[in-house]
Amino acid sequence: MNDTQGHECHGDEAHRRTFFAKITYALSAVIGAMMVIPGVGFVLAPVFRSPPRVWRKVGPVDNFKTGATVLVNYEDPSPVAWAGVTAKTGAWLRRVDDTEFIAFSINCRHLGCPVRWIEDARLFMCPCHGGVYYADGTVAGGPPPKPLDRLEVRVRDGHVEIETGPVPLTETKV
Amino acid sequence: MNRLLDVWKWIDDRSGYSDYVLPLMKHIVPRDARWWYVFGSATLASFIVQVLTGICLAMAYVPGGDQAYESLKFITDQAFMGSVLRGMHYYGASAMVTLAVVHMVQVFLHASYKFPRELNWMSGVVVLFVVLGMAFTGQLLRWDANGVWSVTVAAEMAGRTPIIGPALSHFIMGGETVGGSTLSRFFAIHVFVLPGLIFAGVGLHLMLLFRHGVSEMPNRDEPVDPATYREEYEARLKKTGVPFWPDAAWRDAVFSTVVVGVILLCAVFLGPPSLDHPPDPSSIQANPMPDWYFWWYFAVLSMLPPGLETWVILGAPVLGFLVLFCVPLISNRGHRAPSARPWAVGIVIAGAAAFVALTIFGYREPWSPDFGVPPLPESVVGVDSGTVAEGAKLAHSKGCLYCHHIDGYGGHRGPELSYIGDELTADDIIIRINNGGYNMPAFAGNVTTAELSAIVAFLQTRKSKDVVTDTSG
Numbered sequence: 182m183n184d185t186q187g188h189e190c191h192g193d194e195a196h197r198r199t200f201f202a203k204i205t206y207a208l209s210a211v212i213g214a215m216m217v218i219p220g221v222g223f224v225l226a227p228v229f230r231s232p233p234r235v236w237r238k239v240g241p242v243d244n245f246k247t248g249a250t251v252l253v254n255y256e257d258p259s260p261v262a263w264a265g266v267t268a269k270t271g272a273w274l275r276r277v278d279d280t281e282f283i284a285f286s287i288n289c290r291h292l293g294c295p296v297r298w299i300e301d302a303r304l305f306m307c308p309c310h311g312g313v314y315y316a317d318g319t320v321a322g323g324p325p326p327k328p329l330d331r332l333e334v335r336v337r338d339g340h341v342e343i344e345t346g347p348v349p350l351t352e353t354k355v
Numbered sequence: 356m357n358r359l360l361d362v363w364k365w366i367d368d369r370s371g372y373s374d375y376v377l378p379l380m381k382h383i384v385p386r387d388a389r390w391w392y393v394f395g396s397a398t399l400a401s402f403i404v405q406v407l408t409g410i411c412l413a414m415a416y417v418p419g420g421d422q423a424y425e426s427l428k429f430i431t432d433q434a435f436m437g438s439v440l441r442g443m444h445y446y447g448a449s450a451m452v453t454l455a456v457v458h459m460v461q462v463f464l465h466a467s468y469k470f471p472r473e474l475n476w477m478s479g480v481v482v483l484f485v486v487l488g489m490a491f492t493g494q495l496l497r498w499d500a501n502g503v504w505s506v507t508v509a510a511e512m513a514g515r516t517p518i519i520g521p522a523l524s525h526f527i528m529g530g531e532t533v534g535g536s537t538l539s540r541f542f543a544i545h546v547f548v549l550p551g552l553i554f555a556g557v558g559l560h561l562m563l564l565f566r567h568g569v570s571e572m573p574n575r576d577e578p579v580d581p582a583t584y585r586e587e588y589e590a591r592l593k594k595t596g597v598p599f600w601p602d603a604a605w606r607d608a609v610f611s612t613v614v615v616g617v618i619l620l621c622a623v624f625l626g627p628p629s630l631d632h633p634p635d636p637s638s639i640q641a642n643p644m645p646d647w648y649f650w651w652y653f654a655v656l657s658m659l660p661p662g663l664e665t666w667v668i669l670g671a672p673v674l675g676f677l678v679l680f681c682v683p684l685i686s687n688r689g690h691r692a693p694s695a696r697p698w699a700v701g702i703v704i705a706g707a708a709a710f711v712a713l714t715i716f717g718y719r720e721p722w723s724p725d726f727g728v729p730p731l732p733e734s735v736v737g738v739d740s741g742t743v744a745e746g747a748k749l750a751h752s753k754g755c756l757y758c759h760h761i762d763g764y765g766g767h768r769g770p771e772l773s774y775i776g777d778e779l780t781a782d783d784i785i786i787r788i789n790n791g792g793y794n795m796p797a798f799a800g801n802v803t804t805a806e807l808s809a810i811v812a813f814l815q816t817r818k819s820k821d822v823v824t825d826t827s828g
Contacts, residue, residue, distance in 0.1 A: 227530045228522045254637030257532050264535025265421020267503065271637030287639060292656075293511035294504060295639040297726065302754035303801045308642040309508070310657050311722050311758065311768045313796050321796030324661055347531030348507060350514035350524055353665050 232259035236335065236342040245276040245341065250298045250316070252287070258345035272332050272343055273298055273305070275316075282341055285318050286330035286349050293348060296329065305329060326351055383596035384603050385571040391465070392569065392603075393610035394458035400611035401451035402553060404618055405489075408444040409546065416496070418542035420535040423498035424633050431627060442622025448490050450618055452648045455483050460703055463682070466691035467570040470581040473683035475563045480679045482556035485549055487648075492545040494646050498538055499631035504643035506533050506541070507636075515665045533636050568592065569599075573691035581688055642723065650717030651710050657722040724757035725766035735762045737816060746813025749806050753798070761817060769795060776818040784811050 190198060237255035245251065253274045260268030273285040273296075285305070287295045294309035304321060305314040313322040318329035330349035335342050367373050415434055417426040430437035459479060462468055468476035491509075495502045506528065514524035529536030568588065571577075577587070597603065632640050645653055652671075659667050693700050728751070733739045736747040750756055756765035759772045775784070788807060791797035802810070 225526065227528070227536065228525050230530075232531060252637075252639060254635075257530075257534050259530070261420075261535035263419040263421050265419070266424075266633055266635045267420035267534050267537070269635055269637040270532060271639065287637070288507065288511075291511075293507040294643055295641055297639050299754045299757075301752040302796075302798075304754060304796055306724050306726075306754065306757065308723055308726060311724055311794070313794075315796065316801075322791065322794040324659075324664065326661060348510065348524075348528070348533065350511060350521055352520050353515045353517045355517045 232257075232345075234258060235345050236337070237345060238340045238342050239272075239274060240341055242336055242339055242341055245274065245282070247276050247278060250275040250300070252298070253284075253341075253343070255343060255345070270345075271295070273329075274334070274341065274343070280336065282334040282336070284332040284334045284343050286332055286346070288330065288349055290320075290325040290327040290329065290349065290351055291323070379565055380600040380604075381598040382565060382568070383592050384569040384599045385592065386595045386597050386602075387572045388569055388603055389572075390606055390610070391461060391572065393607050394454050394461055396607035397611050397614045398451060398454040398458055399557065400615055401447050401454055401618070402557070404443060404447040404615060405451060406550065408440050408447060409550075411440050412444055413546060418496070418539050420498075420538050420634070423496075423538055424630070427498065427630060431630070438626055439619075439622045441627035442625065443618055444493075445627050446618045446621040446625075448493055448646075449648065450614055451486055452490050454614070455486050459483060459679075464693050464699060464703060465570065465573045466579075466696065466699070468683045468687070469579045469689070469691060470584055470687045472563070472567050472570060473687055475560060475567065476683050477680055478556055478560045478563060480676065482553060482560060483679075484676055485552045485556060489545065489549045489553070490646065490648060492541050492549065495541045496538070496545055497628065497630065498634045500634060500638060500641040501631040501643055503533055503634040503636050504641045505645065506537055508643055512668050516669055569603075570691075573693065575690065575692040575695050578690045578695075579688050644720075647714065647718075651713035652717075653720075654713040654717035657717075657720075719767075721767035723766065724754070724768060726757060728756045728765050731756070731761060731764055735764065736813070742809050742812045743816055744813075746809035746811070749802075749810050750813060753802065753806070753810070755810070758795070772814060772817055774817055774819050776815045779814075781811050781815055784814050 235258050239253040239255050250273055252271055254269045254271045257264070257268050257270055271287045273287060275283050275285075277283060289296050289307040289309065289312045291307065291310055291312045294307050296305040296307045296312070296314065298305055303316045305316075305318070306312070307323065307325070311323045312320070312325040314325070314329050315321045318331065320326075320328055330346075332346060333344035335344075412430060415426055415430050415437070417423055427441075430441055432438075462476065462479070495506055495509075510524040510527045510533070513527055514520040516523050525531055527537075527540075528534070529540045571588070571591065632638060644650075655671070656664070656668065690696055730751040731747045733744075736744055738744050750759075750761070755772075758766045758768040759770065760767055761772050765772075779787070785807060787795070788802065788810065789797060789799040798807075
């Protein structure tokens, strides 16, 4: 069998084949990197990109009665054009007195489900696993490990505004 | 006719059908395989249903936060055969998950994962978990309130991962909140990434099947000895084996026909799952619930003590995968017959019993407050006016009934109060209501003295005796 065509080879031919194999491996890696790196960057971008916090108007001050806790909704910090209704997010807003408002995220600190305000009981309750919070957001019962997340609120030009923020996560400290 | 034959010969010669495909179709399989071995091919048939119906649905489904819900309504309510296709995709998913698990259980019981088929099992476990990933991402593409909040729950779970939790969570949501980018991410994963992995996994699984052959039915007198197994298997196959096509394939065809037929009938007569409220993350009218094959895990999460919760949420899927994946590495020789492996039968029975019990528990959701409970009727309260009647109304408006059950009304998160008057004195009840405890909130600041008195008066009438008298009003 001719060495140049068969499986066995010696000397320079063996070195040549080893060289070809190595350069093919190297070029394959280069091709793979060229194809994958832009995609990986694109897919992972949301992990490293933190949208700026912005203030969203949720209504004129006079719309809110003192002592009442109501559900308000506003847009995400950076909604994309095709987000539609999913751009919205919600918060529980309470008018404490003439000038002070407090707002809670609607996400339960257990697994993020939307908590409901039960006016007569003055409790927030979660439908998923029965997490219960007092009116001040502290845990009253059930599995939530932390109080409801507080959101920043301010009054500007006669309107109540809430500062946007991420979905509150319960992180595990090591 | 001869002309057609010539054309076929040309195709056969150039494509290599007779040289490559036919031998695979006619590979020799054990004669005794029979009906036990139809689950794998039926799983593949279900996958093909998913691919075909999925392609059709993708032609109308719009994976954008603003239009996905409307496109689903169009598919369901207006598109010709749209409801049937959505239904087939839904029941096909259930069939695929069910059959994949049944196939795995059969292989486990028959110990077909032993030498030399360890990689067959391992590739199957990988495909099973990818199928579960398909089921989960598919549920989210049903982009309604349940879908939106299920993504939130998944992101919260991922967020608990030490160190990289927030990064994982933001990767899942496509940002810091659920929004327009979330759905398109899950769509890409569901229709490109995971199916690609399944195609690759099934291809490897089939290649290994041809390489090592179909295992025989387990025989107590023929334990697996890696030193001699291959020779003995070949000898037995030569003696009693039959070609897969058509001697064994017809059973696969019959069972797959039944499976696809049931999927179609369910789609036609039961219809696709109804859509929940629109996918509005600011709406609180949602009670996120996974599809039925994950109810057991939903139930497990509800029962965990807080200290264990994070570790089970994160560790159970990983541990479950590793344990299943490594089964052949634990034991790849010895008996295959279930009669000689009672522990294997026990594991399957215990696993099935736990699955059924937890699934029922998950369906009932006794840990969830019953927000929809109506006020107690007079037939339960016993009176329609006075302090006791007022207490009954307060038990509803203050949310007691969300968690406590009284004579068929209310939730099951807290203890039943139907006979609380027999069990606790008025003072005990006052202490419980004021101070809370055992997951119950303290109501001291949320009820007036008069309200508390009325509630206690009502609860004291909750006795095993049916006689209720109200002398206070």
